[in-house]
Amino acid sequence: MNNQLQNTSSLNSVTFSFEDGRNSSPVRTAELQPIVVNPWDVALCVTGTLISCENAIVIAIIFYTPALRAPMFILIGSLAFADLLAGLGLILNFIFTYMLSTEFVHLVSAGLLIAAFSASVLTILAITVDRYLSLYNALTYHTERTVTFTYVILVLIWLVCVALGMLPVLGWNCLQDEFTCSICRPVTKNNAALLAVTFLLIFALMMQLYLQICKIAFRHAQQIAVQHQFMATSHASSTTKGVSTLSVILGTFALCWIPFAMYSLVADSRYPMVYTYATVLPATCSSAINPIIYAFRNPDIQKSLWLACCGCVPSNFSMRPRMSSDV
Secondary structure: OHHHHHHHHHOOOEEOOEEOOEEOOOEEOOOOOOOOOOHHHHHHHHHHHHHHHHHHHHHHHHHHOOOOOOHHHHHHHHHHHHHHHHHHHHHHHHHHHHOOOOHHHHHHHHHHHHHHHHHHHHHHHHHHHHHHHHHHOOOOHHHHOOHHHHHHHHHHHHHHHHHHHHOOOOOOOOOOOHHHEOOOOOOEHHHHHHHHHHHHHHHHHHHHHHHHHHHHHHHHHHHHHHHOHHHHHHHHHHHHHHHHHHHHHHHHHHHHHHHHHHHHHHOOOOOOHHHHHHHHHHHHHHHHHHHHHHHOOOHHHHHHHHHHHHOOOOOOOOOOOOOOOOO
8 A cells, every 4th residue: 555655646746956047857756747837828828719719709790791891891800810810829839838849830839920910010000001091081092992902902911921920930040049049939039129120110100100190180170170160179079089099009009019029129038938928928918909999999890799699789879980090
């Protein structure tokens, strides 16, 4: 009996030695070992599941609703597809890390995440440009902005993002030299810095476009107020609400991505992993926030969602006019 207890207890005993904050090779006392799961990885996997579910709903609504075929909804669908791939990439990364850990699958996982998040950011930029053009060229926008033109822009965006995602597999990785690794292995420090700088430039362009949108919105409100003095207060209130919404959109995007971008510029693989996780998690959460900002706020998508879920539209539901803040 005592021998059986000793043998059973030895199956669960694993000795780890720590050096420079990393786990060295474990000394096995038996063939079976418990798998230690990092809570941060669990959080990223759960976030990926939430992202996948949200964006799958958006894609299904747009795909099965014939009325949602305007360029605006095509862009929203592309954003949802990019975020869906990002969510699936987070889930696959968790599976690959703990169940199928090989160099090739890690390269594929890293490439998928790079391509998906790059497509997400670039599609948000395309949506911002689309909103700016819809205000700047309000009279000719619907005649110049065709579905074919939107598809061409999206094809170019996805070609660029797929090319970026292929770089780790094609040899742009740090597997041969660990000292060149960035905070996100197997991406090299130089590649991570280049992606971070590109993101900051995109954010600066988006901020400039949103400032122009606010100026145009206020100018339109002033023109309407001059023509209809009795409506000045209501138009000023709606314009202020629209500008506040745009500020929330831009602020949320900045809070999610800028910490990770800035940390990628200054840190490398020698920095504590907890800082990497603390900046990566908010960045991934942006893909969970995007459906709320760009899809579920839209009255047409809200109507389609009500019809799909309940078969009817609430009596108090009103299709309010679109403002500059609507996407």
